[in-house]
Amino acid sequence: MDGKTRATVEEIFETVAEASPEIRAGLPSRRLKSGSENPSGEKQMAADVFADDLLQARLGNLDGVGQYASEERAEVDDVGEGFSVTVDPLDGSSNLKPNNTMGTVVGIYDAPLPATGEDLVGAAYVLFGPVSTMMCAVDGQVDEYLVDNGVRNLVTEDVALPDEPSVYGFGGRVPEWFDDFSAFADEVASDPSMKLRYGGAMIGDVNQVLTYGGIFSYPAFTNAREGKLRLQYEGYPVAYIMETAGGASSDGTQSILDVVKTDDIHARVPVHVGNESLIEKLESMLDESVDSPA
Numbered sequence: 001m002d003g004k005t006r007a008t009v010e011e012i013f014e015t016v017a018e019a020s021p022e023i024r025a026g027l028p029s030r031r032l033k034s035g036s037e038n039p040s041g042e043k044q045m046a047a048d049v050f051a052d053d054l055l056q057a058r059l060g061n062l063d064g065v066g067q068y069a070s071e072e073r074a075e076v077d078d079v080g081e082g083f084s085v086t087v088d089p090l091d092g093s094s095n096l097k098p099n100n101t102m103g104t105v106v107g108i109y110d111a112p113l114p115a116t117g118e119d120l121v122g123a124a125y126v127l128f129g130p131v132s133t134m135m136c137a138v139d140g141q142v143d144e145y146l147v148d149n150g151v152r153n154l155v156t157e158d159v160a161l162p163d164e165p166s167v168y169g170f171g172g173r174v175p176e177w178f179d180d181f182s183a184f185a186d187e188v189a190s191d192p193s194m195k196l197r198y199g200g201a202m203i204g205d206v207n208q209v210l211t212y213g214g215i216f217s218y219p220a221f222t223n224a225r226e227g228k229l230r231l232q233y234e235g236y237p238v239a240y241i242m243e244t245a246g247g248a249s250s251d252g253t254q255s256i257l258d259v260v261k262t263d264d265i266h267a268r269v270p271v272h273v274g275n276e277s278l279i280e281k282l283e284s285m286l287d288e289s290v291d292s293p294a
């Protein structure tokens with residue numbers, strides 16, 4: 001990776017870190033529905049709209065950013081020349097009401113949007129928990145930071161997914177899972193070394209997998225084969241972070257990073273990320289009947 005690319009990616013990371021205390025401080029007064037829907041047909045919280053506007057203004061202002069897209073706005077914004085940035089401004093915003101965890105997810109692509117997994121030059125997330133963690137993946141390495149007053153402080157350099165998996169979290173309604181995924185879930189659950197830990201925000205669930213080892217899935221459903229999570233804002237960035245940390249990702253048959261993009265900037269994808277052994281097992285169990293509803 002050349003120095004200019006690296007510097008631009010770091011500037012984008014720094015801008016997200018800088019905005020994160022403002023996003024966090026804006027949450028208490030914005031835990032209500034905004035009255036509008038996002039392009040995926042979900043009711044937006046006031047905090048979703050606030051975080052999106054803030055990030056659009058800050059990231060769109062950077063010299064090295066050419067496009068900004070988020071799951072909260074219909075169209076891609078052309079903001080200048082440079083990398084394309086995709087944002088899930090508040091991942092897990094349905095956790096606002098019960099005061100559970102949530103975060104911000106960012107993908108940086110060296111191509112116009114919609115881009116492909118191969119176009120990624122960096123990805124990061126901020127997790128709003130008891131502390132604000134920021135996980136940044138660039139140039140083959142993931143680093144973990146604590147964000148304090150908008151500044152990243154390095155906690156762990158070169159984060160590696162633990163070899164021994166111990167946690168799992170599977171999203172959606174169990175009756176709507178395909179039979180083959182249910183069989184995989186049963187196998188994971190029956191492993192005495194595995195514990196169910198599910199929080200309802202992808203980024204919180206992914207962060208505990210990165211911390212302890214394991215698997216997070218938001219699978220295909222019998223009534224929604226494409227799953228729920230969005231490829232450009234959630235699927236590609238989280239797969240890039242997990243694979244860079246030594247883990248694996250899958251849409252059920254292939255790495256999420258190899259999933260072919262469509263023209264739809266809001267396209268969805270089944271998401272499975274975690275230890276390679278579990279992703280391999282999953283793919284072997286889904287292969288046979290992935291196309292046949294339960």
Ligand SMILES: O=P(O)(O)OC[C@H]1O[C@](O)(COP(=O)(O)O)[C@@H](O)[C@@H]1O
Nearest residue numbers: 090091092093094171172200201202
């Ligand atoms: O509560 P549900 O419908 O199972 O969905 C939970 C999943 O949906 C999400 O909240 C979707 O993300 P947004 O909150 O950004 O729309 C994921 O973070 C989470 O994994």
Ligand SMILES: [Mg+2]
Nearest residue numbers: 088091092234
């Ligand atoms: Mg999300």
Ligand SMILES: [Mg+2]
Nearest residue numbers: 088090091092
């Ligand atoms: Mg969101």
